Amino acid sequence: MPFRQRVRRVGLLLFFVLSVSFTAAHSQPPSAGEQPGQQAKAEERVVIQREAMRLIDPKRYQVALPVEPVRKLTIAAPIAGRVKSMLRKPGDKIISGTTVARLDDTEQSLLVEQAEANLKVAEIELRRAKKQAETDLIELSEARLDAAKAAHDLAKFRIEQTNIRAPFAGEVFRIHVIEGQVVSVGTPLCEFGDATQLRVEIPVERKSVKAKQSIKLTIEDTTVDGTVESVLPLADRFGPLRELVKSLASATVLIDNESGRIRPGQLVDVAIIPQQFVTQVPNRSLTNVAEGGRKVQVVRSGVIRNVLVQLLGQVGTDLSYVGGSFAPGDELIVSASQELADGTQVRPANVAAKPAPGNTRGNTGTKSGTNLPRRGAGF
Structure with a gap:
């Protein structure tokens, strides 16, 4: 039913x-x-x-509605290695390109030295081949030099990967590793995002909102202005609300947070959720x-x-x-x-009233449907 x-x-x-x-x-x-x-x-x-x-x-019907940065990501280890140092802590605000962590680069440093040496060897071989003026030998030496340059570039790229940098300006939210920890490729190192613009997905009556419409939100007793980014089919997590409201949709709302007064993770209250x-x-x-x-x-x-x-x-x-x-x-x-x-x-009305406290008289004479009044307490 x-x-x-x-x-x-x-x-x-x-x-x-x-x-x-x-x-x-x-x-x-x-x-x-x-x-x-x-x-x-x-x-x-x-x-x-x-x-x-x-x-x-x-x-x-209750569902948590946290605000989250529009740009948020998990910074992960690009290569396997040991965490040498975590240079930032939760709450730090940094600019794009700032180093947030370093992995041990001993192996990568040695590979760079090796690549530099091989590059020098290839350059010397090419000079000798040119002196001998042998076409085949020159072409072979040039190919070896190109390979040495590529190996050198690759070694420099790998050592650069031991310095993990912020991809854009933002804030460090959470650290997942400690110094000395061995990590593999893809191991999460920290949570990072730009908290100057936030987003939340809320349930709405489909006919009541449209894209680019201004909307007021209550975030933990604070009222803020938002802009509807898009109106989408209702998310599965809001499904039980269909019992109360027939025509529902999900709306993603953008919140300008340049002032920083709203923190990621704070919850939005909406009237449609009882x-x-x-x-x-x-x-x-x-x-x-x-x-x-x-x-x-x-x-x-x-x-x-x-x-x-x-x-x-x-x-x-x-x-x-x-x-x-x-x-x-x-x-x-x-x-x-x-x-x-x-x-x-x-x-x-047909129930006899009880005697008032302290009244020594019986209530046998009270008529059905009467009551000895008492004051009702308010809320």
């Missing part, structure tokens, strides 16, 4: 007549014959339509709050609670997925016959 159908309507709508106890807004002196603390408080009847809630753990419990609610249970927000009301342990929610996705025309600070056992208030304040206590 599809996931959407499994989470729909996990309980039947229940209509209850509840006894609602309201605490007076202003204290008044007790009437004649009343002791302090025994002042009557208003109690009214209200009809509430409520339903059980199926809460979905937000971990099902951080709180997710549930499905009828649209008519949603009400507006200040600054364009939405809320629902729930019955929690006999107390009315306002819960601010984040709209995640529409289910048909009547239902929506929302995220909010719900708790197991909450019952959603779909509608009520009158407005209910946060913190109002409620109970079924």
Whole structure:
């Protein structure tokens, strides 16, 4: 059965007549014959339509969204050898061509000396051949000289490979080896990148973004400006979000970080990925709050609670997925016959109220559907 159908309507709508106890807004002196603390408080009847809630753990949808340098690479050993020295440490900012590590070059130095000697021999042989004026001997000597030059160039190239340099200006992020360690070709030496321009891939509603569009991102409580580089098919790691939003895509966003205030690896928060419990609610249970927000009301342990929610996705025309600070056992208030304040206590009208603490009288005379009011605590 599809996931959407499994989470729909996990309980039947229940209509209850509840006894609602309201605490007076202003204290008044007790009437004649009343002791302090025994002042009557208003109690009214209200009809509430409520339903059980199926809460979905937000971990099902959560994916880390780290920002990474647009240009980032692993600097690896180009040849086998022993690490002679690591010249840079994490956090060092360097220019292009800076040496970050050296491998032992003893063997390569000897090969250079050998190549230089062979080159001299070839040059001498060519001079002798020219003195003898023998065409075949001259051509042979010239070929030997060319081979000696190539061997010399190769030896110099190999010794240069023992000096590992930064391919562009950037920052060292992580060191993977220690001095004295023997490495093979391709062994990672360090992580390196240019942190002045960062990139992050995020899930978006397909119709809400387009390439080159400006976009605001929240990076660990800091708001930054970004530019949509491209809109791509949804990445597999965002797949579970399709349960909440029908039309999704991945967007790569570029962030100008010349100031260096954002560090690679910091996480981006996006509204489309819920951080709180997710549930499905009828649209008519949603009400507006200040600054364009939405809320629902729930019955929690006999107390009315306002819960601010984040709209995640529409289910048909009547239902929506929302995220909010719900708790197991909450019952959603779909509608009520009158407005209910946060913190109002409620109970079924046919359940007798318990006596107030310290009241020595029995409650055998209390009528069904009444309640000795207590003040409901706020959030």
